[in-house]
Amino acid sequence: MKLILTHEVSGLGAAGDVVEVKDGYGRNFLMPRGLATPWTKGGQKQVDALVKGREVREIKDLDTAKGMKGQLEAKSVQVPAKAGQSGRLFGAVSNADIAAAVKAAGGPELDKRKIEVKTHIKTLGSYEATVRLHPEVAATLKFEVVPA
Known part of the structure; x- marks a missing residue:
């Protein structure tokens, strides 16, 4: 097709x-x-x-994307989420949650469809996501899921 x-x-x-x-x-x-x-x-x-x-x-x-890549990789982003005492989340962290947390941390506004997370995030802790900024430029975003 x-x-x-x-x-x-x-x-x-x-x-x-x-x-x-x-x-x-x-x-x-x-x-x-x-x-x-x-x-x-x-x-x-x-x-x-x-x-x-x-x-x-x-x-x-391309130049703008490279600048954004450096900016994203230097940021420390915390994504707040509701969690129980054992550290397990009520629900999961979505790409929209990550994009909102980046913007709240003073980073650029990201399209949630450009964010790729390899695993479902259902517990507190540190994670990595790949952000496709340009066909030739991808940034690795490190973020931490913290209790809200």
Whole structure:
């Protein structure tokens, strides 16, 4: 199945990319979530215009992304969460919680979809997340989950 990505999908591509995926993945995951649309000739013309505009923006955004990477990696971020006496959380820490904590710590505003955490965070402690700032730049964000 040939699709046009409308948002960045980790491991697949950026917005505007034309990708070939299996039918079930496209029909059951990408399209219902609004991450992709079916490929058409008219859509291909729009993709070409988007790619051309993105290439112009990426050159100046690369320097900005590198600056943000240094800023994020130097920050000490604490994510408050409700927890029991044993340190187990009531619920879990989401990407939106991490983005809000970075902003509260004086960091840049992050898109929650650009934050990738390898494990579900269900206990207090220190964790790491990868933040995709640019197709060529990824920052490692270290944060600590503390009781609220």
